[in-house]
Amino acid sequence: MIQKEIILPSFPAGFHLIDNLVLNALGELPETGLLNLFLKHTSAALLLNENADPDVLIDLNLLLEKIAPEGAPFYTHVLEGTDDMPAHFKTAVFGSSLTIPISHRRLNTGIWQGIYFCEFRRHSSRRKLVLTVIS
């Protein structure tokens, strides 16, 4: 078992492909295994989704905004900023963790699947990601 904790670069709010960043942090992968990615935060998420057309990201963002609207009058938790409570809900919906198979020393994701780090706050501290490889 290999385990590494890395600090992500400071990303602006939005969706950021981190496939290469993750692979570079891990170095050589085992022949067969599983990779678990775990984000140690409650206002940012991990997501597998379409890695080709950036229009998809615009629409994912719009749909998230509809289910967790910023500035809605019914929020109780408002002290940490208007983008904080929506960020907690978006994180709950997308999730903080991914588990991906490793086959033939590569991540066995589909050709259109990218690993996204989703930053839901406009101003955030640097985010910590734990990578664990089981083989």
Added chain:
Amino acid sequence: MIQKEIILPSFPAGFHLIDNLVLNALGELPETGLLNLFLKHTSAALLLNENADPDVLIDLNLLLEKIAPEGAPFYTHVLEGTDDMPAHFKTAVFGSSLTIPISHRRLNTGIWQGIYFCEFRRHSSRRKLVLTVIS
């Protein structure tokens, strides 16, 4: 560790129980372990949910349609068909992967939990699923 990649039969849009298909592909399970299921796609998902009353599936579909409506005027990503962008969002919400405990050589799911393959496109190519058993 056992790992198999299988191609699912062509399923129509909707929810399809795949418990037996998965068990048949795996053969004998270890005494204790974990099974990870990973779908290599961005417009279809995996889901654990009620396996008894098909009415539940009708309502799951209605609720998904409400949070990712087909043909909404605000979509940017429309070139691949009106059901494509909703499919990406539904996949993000339900997820592409499940991890299930194995106990006493069986999947240790609850009595009402079925494993669903969720096809969100009306016309799709055949879908690839990676099964990994750790023991």
Added chain:
Amino acid sequence: MIQKEIILPSFPAGFHLIDNLVLNALGELPETGLLNLFLKHTSAALLLNENADPDVLIDLNLLLEKIAPEGAPFYTHVLEGTDDMPAHFKTAVFGSSLTIPISHRRLNTGIWQGIYFCEFRRHSSRRKLVLTVIS
């Protein structure tokens, strides 16, 4: 590999921190590993989210109620009570399972991340949780 199946205390509808309950059930953790938590139910979920301000839980609940409203006229699955179908959808969205890294014999969650058991029914039988530790 360590695996335990526990029965949770009867919790009322809402969000309940179970970090200590889980740690007590597991005893000493390995130096490095992964913990999988798996809930054997389709109307209750597991969630990682903010563990400090209880206002967050009020708003998570409001946002869930908006995407899976109780008593909406369009539900087909109504025989098991008005809170049953919303509970199935909330479970699908939050998920039944979490995988968390273990580092230096502790759960390597972020400082603000708590493990929540989410009870979505007003009257439920006692819930079963399977804990599996890989090292």
